[in-house]
Amino acid sequence: MRIGEVARGAGVSPRALRYYEEQGLLSSERTSGGQRDYPESAVERVRLIQQFFTAGLPSRAIQRLLPCVDSGEGSPEVFDLLTAERDRITAAIADLAATRDALDSLIATAHHPTPEHCPGLREPAWAPYESP
Structure with missing residues (x-):
């Protein structure tokens, strides 16, 4: 998925997605043309990140929590x-x-x-x- 598709699907701006990547909360691959290519799961990942931010968690705390979410182990x-x-x-x-x-x-x-x-x-x- 391209950055615009993920942004629309998750209800955030492309700038927010770039910030999430800078913070290590989200990752993408680069196409041969240098464009970001996200997996289909990126929309749900961004929604989860948004929930963490809404709960008042800073990005560094979210970065520590996401591996637990990914593994399913607290x-x-x-x-x-x-x-x-x-x-x-x-x-x-x-x-x-x-x-x-x-x-x-x-x-x-x-x-x-x-x-x-x-x-x-x-x-x-x-x-x-x-x-x-």
Whole structure:
């Protein structure tokens, strides 16, 4: 299959396929004219790579996982890697939730300011004009 066919079949750009090759995630043969020629299985391989990226795995982790996928055998190292990635994502979610909660508090204060949150409310922002 040519690069355009694989790209269309997997729903990615040809540039993504070239990147996957650079990262050692995908391979192709070269025709006598120098064009990439992928096996029929390349579309499914690219879809799998996309699932790994969607799960938040970096390319170096995907590169370590693909041989296990190819052989059908998992190892403790693979499970440790996946667990570490899940833990990293869980921590990031907790950080984002804390940030969201802080923003919610700021939004509530902005909508309903009180003197303890906005010291400037204790005195009027303007003083009435007094004639001499």
